[in-house]
Amino acid sequence: MNANRSDCQRAARRWVVKVGSSLLTRTGGGLALDAIGEWVRQLAELAGEEVEPILVSSGAVAAGMGRLGWRERPSAIHDLQAAAAVGQSGLVEAYEDRLASHGLLSAQVLLTHDDLSDRRRYLNARNTLRTLLELGVIPIVNENDTVVTEEIRFGDNDTLAALVANLVEADLLVILTDSEGVFEADPRVDPHASLIREGEASDPAMLRVAGGAGSAVGTGGMRTKILAARRAAGSGTATVIASGYEEDGILRLRRGQQLGTFLHPGRDVLAARKQWLANQLQVHGRLHVDAGAARVIREEGRSLLPVGVTAVEGDFRRGEVVSCVDPQGREVCRGLVNYPAHEVRRIKGVASSRISEVLGYLDTEELIHRDDLATV
Ligand SMILES: Nc1ncnc2c1ncn2[C@@H]1O[C@H](COP(=O)(O)OP(=O)(O)O)[C@@H](O)[C@H]1O
Numbered sequence: 001m002n003a004n005r006s007d008c009q010r011a012a013r014r015w016v017v018k019v020g021s022s023l024l025t026r027t028g029g030g031l032a033l034d035a036i037g038e039w040v041r042q043l044a045e046l047a048g049e050e051v052e053p054i055l056v057s058s059g060a061v062a063a064g065m066g067r068l069g070w071r072e073r074p075s076a077i078h079d080l081q082a083a084a085a086v087g088q089s090g091l092v093e094a095y096e097d098r099l100a101s102h103g104l105l106s107a108q109v110l111l112t113h114d115d116l117s118d119r120r121r122y123l124n125a126r127n128t129l130r131t132l133l134e135l136g137v138i139p140i141v142n143e144n145d146t147v148v149t150e151e152i153r154f155g156d157n158d159t160l161a162a163l164v165a166n167l168v169e170a171d172l173l174v175i176l177t178d179s180e181g182v183f184e185a186d187p188r189v190d191p192h193a194s195l196i197r198e199g200e201a202s203d204p205a206m207l208r209v210a211g212g213a214g215s216a217v218g219t220g221g222m223r224t225k226i227l228a229a230r231r232a233a234g235s236g237t238a239t240v241i242a243s244g245y246e247e248d249g250i251l252r253l254r255r256g257q258q259l260g261t262f263l264h265p266g267r268d269v270l271a272a273r274k275q276w277l278a279n280q281l282q283v284h285g286r287l288h289v290d291a292g293a294a295r296v297i298r299e300e301g302r303s304l305l306p307v308g309v310t311a312v313e314g315d316f317r318r319g320e321v322v323s324c325v326d327p328q329g330r331e332v333c334r335g336l337v338n339y340p341a342h343e344v345r346r347i348k349g350v351a352s353s354r355i356s357e358v359l360g361y362l363d364t365e366e367l368i369h370r371d372d373l374a375t376v
């Protein structure tokens with residue numbers, strides 16, 4: 001059963017807000033700085049209401065074109081990459097200045113899709129983003145355009161935003177673009193098409209209105225946004241696709257107003273999260289935990305600390321999935337482990353306060369963080 005859309009928006013704590021190139025690019029290159037100021041003002045207000053916003057912003061190519069004096073978007077990949085490299089610092093500076101004027105710190109995070117499919121780098125990105133949010137810093141994420149080709153060619157930061165939503169298990173993904181939302185047909189082709197206000201992310205009809213593969217609108221455009229909503233739904237995240245030109249649009253969403261198109265994740269959020277983690281699970285090793293650890297994990301949803309581990313089986317790397325079993329050999333949970341097998345063997349049974357003494361460094365106090373484990 002889908003929760004009410006307004007309630008979902010109001011209850012959402014962790015937001016990923018994606019701002020598309022179509023909004024950020026001024027005609028002839030350069031950044032739409034006034035618009036950036038508006039989104040920042042709203043994000044700052046959200047942050048003051050205990051929302052944790054993460055921004056995924058395109059615009060590096062646009063900013064670079066402005067700086068290089070290029071009037072037309074180049075088509076050669078190396079020119080696009082050069083423009084993005086010149087522009088990324090300007091893009092972040094634009095956000096940083098405006099966030100600072102609201103007393104907020106920002107951080108630049110550059111990712112590629114590959115980073116998020118590699119277990120260790122995935123865990124690194126997840127821990128970094130989690131720490132930034134705990135520190136009250138606003139992460140500004142973009143594709144690392146220097147090392148990718150496909151994404152920069154298709155102009156697809158929608159997928160990146162969905163991957164980030166999965167990564168941090170966001171409650172809401174807001175995709176801001178130049179269109180009011182998803183229409184029954186591309187409004188540029190059919191100006192009379194009406195706006196779809198609500199739907200299921202997985203509904204095949206949504207993809208059909210956004211243009212099938214091979215059609216003119218089949219690459220980028222609305223199609224990648226619907227696919228992003230589907231991907232986000234995988235970890236229980238709801239998506240809103242709305243216009244970035246709407247006055248106070250972000251704040252109005254926060255208050256529960258029905259702007260743009262809302263795409264329900266389609267099933268129980270907690271079940272989706274567990275299923276999502278379970279799908280990631282290819283078990284690389286086994287940790288034997290004592291009865292106390294098994295109990296607090298099962299009954300209180302706590303993290304696994306090294307002190308609760310009695311034996312280690314297998315050879316796994318940091319970020320891989322391990323299974324935890326209780327003293328009777330019953331599986332308790334599976335999760336992403338923060339230390340490699342040879343180090344877990346050294347810190348098993350050790351208090352977290354002594355990890356750095358034993359290993360010479362401290363990564364995290366938890367062996368498996370509660371957000372990274374699924375009970376079975
Ligand atoms: N069914 C649809 N409803 C709304 N917009 C659509 C639809 N199909 C295609 N589009 C197009 O998608 C565009 C937005 O995508 P895009 O230009 O890639 O934006 P961004 O740079 O924000 O990612 C709209 O301007 C619109 O022309």
Ligand SMILES: N[C@@H](CCC(=O)OP(=O)(O)O)C(=O)O
Pocket residue numbers: 019020021022057058059060061062084142143145151152154155156157158220
């Ligand atoms: N990462 C690049 C391009 C990504 C891009 O254009 O994506 P999108 O906003 O989805 O059309 C940039 O910052 O210019």
